[in-house]
Amino acid sequence: MYRDVLGAQVSQPEPQEEHGVYTVFVEMPGEGAKVELIHPLGDASPIANFLDRNPSGGIHHICFEVDAIDAAMADVRAKGIRTLSEHSKIGAHGKPVVFLHPKDCGGILVELEEA
Amino acid sequence: MYRDVLGAQVSQPEPQEEHGVYTVFVEMPGEGAKVELIHPLGDASPIANFLDRNPSGGIHHICFEVDAIDAAMADVRAKGIRTLSEHSKIGAHGKPVVFLHPKDCGGILVELEEA
Numbered sequence: 001m002y003r004d005v006l007g008a009q010v011s012q013p014e015p016q017e018e019h020g021v022y023t024v025f026v027e028m029p030g031e032g033a034k035v036e037l038i039h040p041l042g043d044a045s046p047i048a049n050f051l052d053r054n055p056s057g058g059i060h061h062i063c064f065e066v067d068a069i070d071a072a073m074a075d076v077r078a079k080g081i082r083t084l085s086e087h088s089k090i091g092a093h094g095k096p097v098v099f100l101h102p103k104d105c106g107g108i109l110v111e112l113e114e115a
Numbered sequence: 116m117y118r119d120v121l122g123a124q125v126s127q128p129e130p131q132e133e134h135g136v137y138t139v140f141v142e143m144p145g146e147g148a149k150v151e152l153i154h155p156l157g158d159a160s161p162i163a164n165f166l167d168r169n170p171s172g173g174i175h176h177i178c179f180e181v182d183a184i185d186a187a188m189a190d191v192r193a194k195g196i197r198t199l200s201e202h203s204k205i206g207a208h209g210k211p212v213v214f215l216h217p218k219d220c221g222g223i224l225v226e227l228e229e230a
Binding site for chain 1: 116119120121143145147148150152169170171172173174177179180190191194196217218219220221222223
C-alpha cells in the first residue's frame with residue numbers, strides 16, 4: 001500500500017531479533033516524517049498483545065526525535081511522565097530510544113529517539 | 116504534555132462544528148510532521164466510537180498531504196483502496212480531505228489532505 005498506492009520508498013523487511021519484530025522503513029515523498037511498519041518476530045514479540053487487540057493492524061506508537069536521550073529522559077521524568085524502562089535501549093535505527101508511559105501521554109505510546 | 120513536556124507550539128482549542136470535534140494543532144520543534152489533537156464536540160461526534168473503544172485516548176488516524184485530492188482519490192481507487200466518502204470534504208484546515216478505508220490500509224484510518 002505504501003509503495004504501490006502512496007508512492008513511498010519502502011525498504012526490504014529486516015529482522016530485529018533483539019526487538020522481536022521485523023521492520024520495514026517507509027519514506028513518503030516530500031514528507032518530513034517516516035512510517036515504520038512492524039511485524040512480530042518470534043514467540044514473545046512485544047507487539048503480540050497489540051495485534052491480539054487489533055487483529056487488522058493499527059497504529060502502534062509515534063516517535064519524536066530528541067537531541068540527547070539522557071537529558072530528555074531526565075526532563076520528561078521531572079515533569080511527571082514515566083518511562084517504560086529505567087535506561088534507554090538501542091532501537092531499530094541503532095540509536096538510543098526510550099518509550100513513555102501511555103497513561104501519561106493521552107493514551108498514546110510515545111517513543112523518543114536520539115537524533 | 117505536548118506543550119509543557121515536549122516543547123511544542125500548541126494552539127487554542129477550536130470548535131469544528133461541522134466535524135463534531137474540537138481541534139488543537141501541535142507543531143513540534145524541528146519536526147516535519149504535525150500532531151492534531153481532537154476532542155468530541157456534540158452528541159454525534161464521529162470520534163465517539165473510537166473513545167468508547169479507547170477510553171484513555173489513542174492515535175485516531177494519520178494524514179498524508181497530496182497535490183490534488185480528486186486525482187489522488189481516482190488513483191487510490193484504481194488501486195483497489197476504498198474511500199469512506201464518494202467526494203472529498205473540507206477538513207479542519209479548510210482544505211479538501213478524504214479518508215481511506217482502514218481495511219484497505221493495514222487496519223489504519225488514513226486521511227489524504229490537499230496540500
